[in-house]
Amino acid sequence: MAITPPRCPVCGGARVEPDRFGPGGVVFSSTVLRVPVASRPAPVVFTYIDVDDGPRVLTKVADATAALTPGQRVRFRGPDEFGDVSVEVIG
Ligand SMILES: [Zn+2]
Numbered sequence: 492m493a494i495t496p497p498r499c500p501v502c503g504g505a506r507v508e509p510d511r512f513g514p515g516g517v518v519f520s521s522t523v524l525r526v527p528v529a530s531r532p533a534p535v536v537f538t539y540i541d542v543d544d545g546p547r548v549l550t551k552v553a554d555a556t557a558a559l560t561p562g563q564r565v566r567f568r569g570p571d572e573f574g575d576v577s578v579e580v581i582g
C-alpha cells in the first residue's frame with residue numbers, strides 16, 4: 492500500500508510540519524466495523540479521539556470488539572501488525 496505524504500487540510504499544500512500530542516485522549520464517538528477491510532480481520536473498532544491538547548483523530552482500538560463509550564480515557568499505542576496506529580482503554 493502506498494503511503495501518501497501529509498497535506499495541509501486547508502489548502503492542500505505539501506509544506507507541513509510534524510507536531511506532538513498526547514499520548515492520552517478521550518473518546519468522542521465510536522463504532523464497530525463488522526466486515527473485513529484492506530486485509531484487517533473483522534470486527535474493527537474505530538473511534539474518534541479528542542487528543543489531550545491536540546486535534547480530534549480517527550483511530551483503531553486495540554483488542555476491542557465493542558464500541559467505546561464517549562468520555563472514556565484512552566492512550567495511543569505504537570503501530571500494530573498492520574502498521575495502523577491504535578489506542579487502548581485506560582479508564
Ligand atoms: Zn495550507
